[in-house]
Amino acid sequence: MRESERDNWDFFLSLPEVDRSKLSHTQVKDLQLLQPLFEFSGACAGCGETAYIKLLTQLFGDRLYIANATGCSSIYGGNLPTTPYSKNAEGRGPTWSNSLFEDNAEFGFGMRTGLDQQKEFAELLVQRLANEIGDGLVAEILHASQKTETEINQQRERVLALCEKLAGNNSSDARNLLAIADGLVRKSVWILGGDGWAFDIGFGGLDHVLGSGKNINVLVLDTEVYSNTGGQMSKATPRGAVAKFAAAGKPNSRKDLAMEAVSYGSVYVAQVAIGGNDSHVIKAFQEAEAYEGLAHHRLLQLHRSRLRPDPRP
Numbered sequence: 001m002r003e004s005e006r007d008n009w010d011f012f013l014s015l016p017e018v019d020r021s022k023l024s025h026t027q028v029k030d031l032q033l034l035q036p037l038f039e040f041s042g043a044c045a046g047c048g049e050t051a052y053i054k055l056l057t058q059l060f061g062d063r064l065y066i067a068n069a070t071g072c073s074s075i076y077g078g079n080l081p082t083t084p085y086s087k088n089a090e091g092r093g094p095t096w097s098n099s100l101f102e103d104n105a106e107f108g109f110g111m112r113t114g115l116d117q118q119k120e121f122a123e124l125l126v127q128r129l130a131n132e133i134g135d136g137l138v139a140e141i142l143h144a145s146q147k148t149e150t151e152i153n154q155q156r157e158r159v160l161a162l163c164e165k166l167a168g169n170n171s172s173d174a175r176n177l178l179a180i181a182d183g184l185v186r187k188s189v190w191i192l193g194g195d196g197w198a199f200d201i202g203f204g205g206l207d208h209v210l211g212s213g214k215n216i217n218v219l220v221l222d223t224e225v226y227s228n229t230g231g232q233m234s235k236a237t238p239r240g241a242v243a244k245f246a247a248a249g250k251p252n253s254r255k256d257l258a259m260e261a262v263s264y265g266s267v268y269v270a271q272v273a274i275g276g277n278d279s280h281v282i283k284a285f286q287e288a289e290a291y292e293g294l295a296h297h298r299l300l301q302l303h304r305s306r307l308r309p310d311p312r313p
Contacts, residue, residue, distance in 0.1 A: 037061035067108030069193025108191035118183035
């Protein structure tokens with residue numbers, strides 16, 4: 001049976017994926033046909049977190065950078081020797097790494113800073129090598145809009161043309177540019193973790209990142225308890241909720257992390273729930289990724305779905 005099912009599985013994997021360019025990336029019915037780059041996670045049966053990560057990889061997976069806090073999402077996200085993160089037919093997929101519980105926000109901040117430095121250096125080298133590359137291609141690369149997936153793919157084609165032009169150039173500038181040319185294509189950085197990290201143990205770093213103004217997205221998988229260690233009461237637990245160390249119900253109110261992010265006045269903030277409004281989840285993810293600044297999501301697994309956009313024009 002194993003031999004025959006292995007053949008069936010190989011045949012299933014050989015089926016072509018649906019052309020992304022022919023699908024709407026804002027409608028639930030079309031999004032379900034986009035290839036997920038997060039599969040077979042090994043999370044607990046019925047886990048409410050994995051659906052959001054799967055959606056994240058369907059939307060931005062081929063240019064996605066994830067800084068993952070220690071917790072449930074790091075366990076099923078990096079349960080080596082296997083990993084649920086995969087790649088598409090072009091060989092592109094999410095870049096994922098797990099840091100410590102207490103410094104994940106700083107870890108993701110470092111990813112963004114490193115990518116920005118690579119992009120700036122690559123742009124400098126493009127200008128230095130303008131004679132070899134061609135002024136037209138240089139102008140297109142440096143001033144290309146990369147707000148949509150179509151525009152990002154067009155930039156990839158320009159970068160490929162740039163690499164072809166520099167293939168026979170052995171100067172140090174050309175070698176350096178070929179090494180980091182991919183930095184000219186827009187990357188989507190997401191800091192990912194649970195409420196134990198975001199509300200409590202890693203909050204100091206998260207607060208620093210929220211005030212940085214960097215183009216980073218924060219995705220908080222809020223289960224309202226310390227799930228990975230057995231469901232203890234946390235700062236995200238609502239008043240009156242029963243949990244370990246709160247057998248009589250939590251005596252005080254939950255922390256309002258979203259309003260703390262709103263208080264900066266420059267952060268895109270959304271609270272979403274697939275079970276509450278799936279279309280709203282997609283809209284919030286798309287708007288957050290497109291926002292040229294810091295975006296913060298908090299996911300309520302069971303209830304409550306509302307959007308708080310940036311209060312400033």
